[in-house]
Amino acid sequence: MIKITFPDGNVKEFESGITAYQIAESISPRLAADVLSASVDGRIYDLDRPITEDASLKLHKWDDKEGKYTFWHSSSHLMAEALEAIFPGVKFGIGPAIENGFYYDVDLGERQLVEADLKKIEEKMIELARSGEKFTRIDVTKAEAMKKYTQKGDQYKCELIRDLEDGTITFYTNGGFTDLCRGPHLRNTSVIKAVKLLSIAGAYWRGDEHNKQLTRIYGITFPKKSMLDEYLVMLEEAKKRDHRKLGKEMELFTFSSKVGMGLPLWLPKGAALRDRLEQFLRKVQKQYGYLQVITPHIGNKELYITSGHWAKYGKDSFRPITTPQEGEEYLLKPMNCPHHCEIYKSKPRSYKDLPLRYAEFGTVYRYEQSGELHGLTRVRGFTQDDAHLFCRPDQLKDEFCKVIDIVLYIFRTLKFDKFTAQVSLRHQTDHSKYIGSEENWEKAERAIQEAAAEKGLPTVVEYDEAAFYGPKLDFMVKDAIGRSWQLGTIQVDYNLPERFELEYVGADDKKHRPVMIHRAPFGSMERFVAVLLEHTGGKLPLWLAPDQVMILPVSEKYNDFAKKVCELLNNYEIRASIDDRNETIGKKIRENELKRMPFLLVVGEKEETNGSVSVRKQGGENLGEMPVEEFAKYIKGEIDKELE
RNA sequence: GCCGACGUAGCUCAGUUGGUCAGAGCAGCUGAUUUGUAAUCAGCAGGUCGUGGGUUCGACUCCCUCCAUCGGCUCCA
Numbered sequence: 001m002i003k004i005t006f007p008d009g010n011v012k013e014f015e016s017g018i019t020a021y022q023i024a025e026s027i028s029p030r031l032a033a034d035v036l037s038a039s040v041d042g043r044i045y046d047l048d049r050p051i052t053e054d055a056s057l058k059l060h061k062w063d064d065k066e067g068k069y070t071f072w073h074s075s076s077h078l079m080a081e082a083l084e085a086i087f088p089g090v091k092f093g094i095g096p097a098i099e100n101g102f103y104y105d106v107d108l109g110e111r112q113l114v115e116a117d118l119k120k121i122e123e124k125m126i127e128l129a130r131s132g133e134k135f136t137r138i139d140v141t142k143a144e145a146m147k148k149y150t151q152k153g154d155q156y157k158c159e160l161i162r163d164l165e166d167g168t169i170t171f172y173t174n175g176g177f178t179d180l181c182r183g184p185h186l187r188n189t190s191v192i193k194a195v196k197l198l199s200i201a202g203a204y205w206r207g208d209e210h211n212k213q214l215t216r217i218y219g220i221t222f223p224k225k226s227m228l229d230e231y232l233v234m235l236e237e238a239k240k241r242d243h244r245k246l247g248k249e250m251e252l253f254t255f256s257s258k259v260g261m262g263l264p265l266w267l268p269k270g271a272a273l274r275d276r277l278e279q280f281l282r283k284v285q286k287q288y289g290y291l292q293v294i295t296p297h298i299g300n301k302e303l304y305i306t307s308g309h310w311a312k313y314g315k316d317s318f319r320p321i322t323t324p325q326e327g328e329e330y331l332l333k334p335m336n337c338p339h340h341c342e343i344y345k346s347k348p349r350s351y352k353d354l355p356l357r358y359a360e361f362g363t364v365y366r367y368e369q370s371g372e373l374h375g376l377t378r379v380r381g382f383t384q385d386d387a388h389l390f391c392r393p394d395q396l397k398d399e400f401c402k403v404i405d406i407v408l409y410i411f412r413t414l415k416f417d418k419f420t421a422q423v424s425l426r427h428q429t430d431h432s433k434y435i436g437s438e439e440n441w442e443k444a445e446r447a448i449q450e451a452a453a454e455k456g457l458p459t460v461v462e463y464d465e466a467a468f469y470g471p472k473l474d475f476m477v478k479d480a481i482g483r484s485w486q487l488g489t490i491q492v493d494y495n496l497p498e499r500f501e502l503e504y505v506g507a508d509d510k511k512h513r514p515v516m517i518h519r520a521p522f523g524s525m526e527r528f529v530a531v532l533l534e535h536t537g538g539k540l541p542l543w544l545a546p547d548q549v550m551i552l553p554v555s556e557k558y559n560d561f562a563k564k565v566c567e568l569l570n571n572y573e574i575r576a577s578i579d580d581r582n583e584t585i586g587k588k589i590r591e592n593e594l595k596r597m598p599f600l601l602v603v604g605e606k607e608e609t610n611g612s613v614s615v616r617k618q619g620g621e622n623l624g625e626m627p628v629e630e631f632a633k634y635i636k637g638e639i640d641k642e643l644e
Numbered sequence: 645g646c647c648g649a650c651g652u653a654g655c656u657c658a659g660u661u662g663g664u665c666a667g668a669g670c671a672g673c674u675g676a677u678u679u680g681u682a683a684u685c686a687g688c689a690g691g692u693c694g695u696g697g698g699u700u701c702g703a704c705u706c707c708c709u710c711c712a713u714c715g716g717c718u719c720c721a
Binding site: 316 | 714
């Protein structure tokens with residue numbers, strides 16, 4: 001008999017060799033039907049794999065990450081089986097489960113896969129899934145494994161096997177398809193009810209561009225047809241929220257191939273929106289003691305040799321520009337920190353001066369590969385909401401807390417309710433690649449974690465994710481339809497103070513080296529606007545909306561009254577304008593609704609007589625007739641509420 | 645940069661095997677209408693069919709080059 005410990009602490013005895021599936025069955029048939037895989041002592045197991053020793057057991061269903069992972073991983077094998085049936089001789093790379101679904105990298109030789117083939121593969125997958133093939137696991141020796149794939153002529157699998165340790169190699173078979181795989185897998189394919197292959201893409205073998213490019217097929221599967229439908233609706237929704245589409249519709253920004261790819265042009269409404277965001281942040285930063293600075297768009301190459309960026313990024317960057325007479329080399333600034341360091345150095349600093357917080361909406365230029373550019377989220381020229389805090393080591397934690405406060409305030413105001421923070425620390429044992437003293441690193445790593453804990457941030461700690469110059473804290477937000485985006489970042493830096501020989505005179509009258517914090521709560525104005533658009537679907541909060549109020553005269557007879565209303569609202573600094581086109585009121589309402597106008601004011605004979613407006617809120621809610629002044633106060637009140 | 649897809653009017657998109665196929669809706673302009681909470685009517689104007697070459701009696705349609713866009717890969721100070 002063996003003892004099985006359940007997540008709730010319960011312990012039950014079972015015969016040795018029992019499987020997770022049998023245990024689930026013993027609890028309830030319903031559970032047995034739902035369970036997809038299990039964790040045995042923290043390692044994921046197939047349901048039919050015998051358990052022979054005392055262990056802790058956790059059963060995974062569709063709702064668990066592990067359950068989905070198993071489901072999709074098995075789905076990728078199912079797809080592989082279908083591919084082999086349709087395209088005999090296909091060679092396989094790797095086929096893992098990913099966050100949303102799975103993919104398989106395959107080598108189809110000379111054959112070209114097109115989108116139309118996906119349908120065929122889907123159908124084959126459904127057919128195979130229906131037949132309820134079992135997944136069976138066998139242990140094989142390295143030699144056997146090698147032999148099989150050498151015979152099959154699949155050099156990719158051979159390469160994978162070469163790196164594996166003998167005695168740990170397993171094969172999984174479903175139907176006529178056998179794959180090198182660690183597992184775990186579903187018991188059989190019949191639980192896969194809905195299949196959608198989403199796209200085809202190229203992917204280098206092992207992610208190395210010197211290797212052959214394989215065909216990557218992305219897909220997703222579900223245990224219920226209705227779940228697939230929901231997922232497809234979500235994808236449609238995501239398409240509607242695409243910031244590139246919204247940016248065009250709302251006339252916020254555009255691109256021009258003549259200006260250059262990845263170089264956004266902000267249109268008047270977009271520029272105004274961005275300006276409001278900047279003012280918002282400026283105001284908060286002022287309260288937190290930041291000092292606004294301005295630095296030029298270019299910097300002498302020497303500056304970047306000093307900072308080390310030239311050595312590390314120079315060759316992959318925009319080439320330097322040269323002065324015609326002296327031949328001096330200048331770089332378009334790829335970051336603001338070196339400039340800010342020189343501001344720090346502009347005069348001797350005392351410990352009493354610290355912390356010093358320099359903020360700048362600094363526009364930077366970075367060369368990104370052409371294929372990597374994407375709307376406003378990946379561009380070649382962008383403006384960071386940058387600031388550099390120079391402080392004493394003992395001030396680090398406090399400064400960190402304050403930065404977190406700013407980030408949280410921004411998230412709260414802009415209704416990013418779901419977020420997490422990633423703490424990126426050094427490799428747990430190997431510290432050879434990091435600059436800065438052991439003592440300072442420990443202090444900083446502790447400071448970040450304590451600050452995050454004090455502020456109640458939900459955090460995930462990742463080792464070996466720190467930059468060589470310091471640990472960092474990155475913020476991830478979830479948008480309204482559940483997608484994750486990385487926004488702000490806070491980074492500790494020991495490198496630049498060293499390289500720029502930054503100093504302050506301590507209370508002991510000796511020279512000390514300050515610590516630097518880089519931080520950008522938005523990340524960049526471009527990226528933030530993009531995420532905000534996708535989060536809100538274009539329905540921006542009132543205080544940010546490019547237009548807040550549209551006045552709709554019932555007919556041209558009331559244009560003069562509309563003008564008066566508009567002026568009055570403008571005097572209250574409300575962004576109002578008049579739709580005085582010669583159109584029916586119905587059409588004006590429809591079009592302004594489609595433009596997501598927050599408030600529509602209908603004015604006609606009744607309103608002119610009463611000096612009032614009839615208020616319609618975006619979406620159709622009718623707030624009724626009210627005096628113009630009252631509406632002005634109402635809307636100001638709504639804006640104040642948003643900014644509380 | 646690499647692989648694949650795609651590029652027709654300001655926008656969204658039709659255009660069959662190369663031969664009345666240069667089209668529609670919206671937007672724009674002109675006129676009529678003077679409108680009460682999601683599309684009033686009529687007319688007009690808009691495109692070297694991304695670019696450059698080639699095949700052909702004839703190319704939006706077939707082939708090649710380049711450019712841009714989209715989906716990925718790789719990278720991200």
